[in-house]
Amino acid sequence: MSSEIKFKIKRQDGPNNSPYWEEFAMPYAPSHNVVSALMYLREHPINTRGERVRPVVWDCNCMEEVCGACTMLINGVPKQSCAALVDDLAQPIVLEPLTKFPVVRDLQVDRSRMFDALRMTKAWVPIDGTYDIHVHAPIIDPKVQQERYEFSRCMTCGCCMEACPQYHPDSAFVGPAPLGQVYLHNAHPTGRFFRDDRLHSIMGEGGLTDCGNAQNCVQVCPKNIPLTTAIGGLGRQTTMQMFKDIFMK
Template sequence: MDKKTIRFKIKRQDGPDASPYWEEFEIPWAPKHNVVSSLMEIRRNPVNIKGERVRPVVWDSNCMEEVCGACTMLINGFPRQACSTLVDSLPQPIVLEPLTKFPVVRDLQVDREKMFRALLQVKAWVDIDGSWDIHEGGPRISQKDWQKTYEFARCMTCGCCMEVCPQFHPGSSFIGPAPLGQVHKTIHNPTGRLQAEERLHAIMGDGGIT
């Protein structure tokens, strides 16, 4: 294989009920290519290694800064953000697959609705209704609680933790680790703690930890 090219092996699926299949592509090498920029290159000229012009590959992306989580997919078997994964760090062919714990919409695009519904179920946010003066009069989070919750505050609902959780799968009602992490974060917030009982009831119900 020419060292100045990048080869991809992509698991494709034409729709939710279609059978998956593999297709390979090769694009010219360029410095600092990440997986998303490579997929954009394939989209510009969707010709596979057999020389056949095919339908462009479908995937999700948005922020391009590893903030939104939309571009998460399996890259060489590991769930990662495609926007921050540099192709030079990967062995070839680079294998791209959709996340396996969510329904496939098309190609590398999946439907994360189950995760978002679970976040609604546990009320994974802190209500601020205008009664607090945020800058002066509102309750302040302690340094101890801040340290407990910081990692969960970085969650971008990408689905990586759901993908690797053995208890979360299409045949299970378990809500998964992402919503549980957000419950942990909110009940350690001085305002969120006011609704701790409501959130704990949510995770003790259907799909929760009991």
């Protein structure tokens, strides 16, 4: 076991600056994850050349792999840095910001495009109001519930977008995660009343048809969300919607 933990971090001072690499080393201790190591480094921000530098900036919150904040490329793989154990990683551990989103600073990126996509795709179940109307949602088949649950664990972390060859700053594609949310809400017994709107929102430019079925999304999703099932299911739904729009207007 090495007595040090070595890092090679891709840094960038601001959105318009050019990136550069900086290397750090810290004393080894068992059970470190990437975030806890970064926390150590922000308290002792000294690079391997012995220079005291500005602490590395990154994004984190829950530290339990449910909030999605701390996603970055770790040795080239997009994942949550809080769940990336140092003991499992080859060193030097190479940290890079996600490449598909604008860098804010160092390892922090701006993923607002993902949240905009959730808005664009109308990923919600419209209700009359947040008051009690004294009835529950209709009875739901537990199997449907279980399938919906898989999708509702999506934490908008961006791993699927990172791995998607169709999603990048120059493409209009909404990416896999928002498509999963359309599928989720279309499967709800009352959410389906608004499926036309949601389907229409993904039948234009940047919508479902821009998916290339490389299926990397489902491989890298930290929550094992069956994104390709959603994409296939939406293929069927949009096909039916097309016929509906042609013949039943």
